[in-house]
Amino acid sequence: MKQHTVIDSPYGPLTLVAEDGALCGLYMTDQRHRPPEETFGARDDTPFDEAAGQLQAYFAGELKDFTLDLRLTGTPFQRSVWEQLRRIPYGETRTYGELAEELGNPTASRAVGLAGGRNPVGIIVPCHRVIGANGSLTGYGGGLDRKQRLLDFERGAALLWTL
Known part of the structure; x- marks a missing residue:
């Protein structure tokens, strides 16, 4: 049974x-690959206290790593990419090629990008931390402006934590 809140x-x-109490989606306005709203289930704030609290702490610069129960639906390859994304440290970036190598398939950088684009839980599974081989911003379901702002935020907050 699915439920949602905004x-x-x-x-x-x-x-x-x-879905059944586990977070399975985090969608931004105008996000690419955003499912139709009728698939989100009934509006109910009840199952989201922990997720909302952790997101609030993240946006306040107080949380680096999310510890939420996630239920991510995707192909085995997509799930392996999403797991690899969760290993990118806060405030750091990796290239699509580096992720492909870490997954044992150095020629799969394009597939890694496509899997990242289908990430159903942006921010929490930090696909915004992946950049192009030349350091440029490439693809982000929430838009490149949001990707840049998230990266700038994390870099700034990470610097504050080291002082």
Whole structure:
């Protein structure tokens, strides 16, 4: 049984979707690959206290790593990419090629990018931390402006934590 809620964030409204109490979606306004709203289930804030609290702490610069129960639906390859994304440290970036190498398939950088684009839980599974081989911003389901803002935010907050 799915449920959803909408919370405010510095990056616009975020729609959180849960299935049987586990977070299975975090969608931004105008996000590419955003499922139709009728698939989000009934509006109910109840299962989202922990997710909303962790997101609030993240946006306040107080949380680096999310510890939420996630239920991510995708192909085995997509799930392996999403797991690899969760290993990118806060405030750092990796290239699509580096992720492909870490997955044992150095020629799969394009497939890694496509899998990242289908990430159903942006921000929490930090696909915004992946950049092009030349350091440029490439592809982000929430838009390149949001990607740049998230990277700038994390770099700034990470610097504060080291002082």
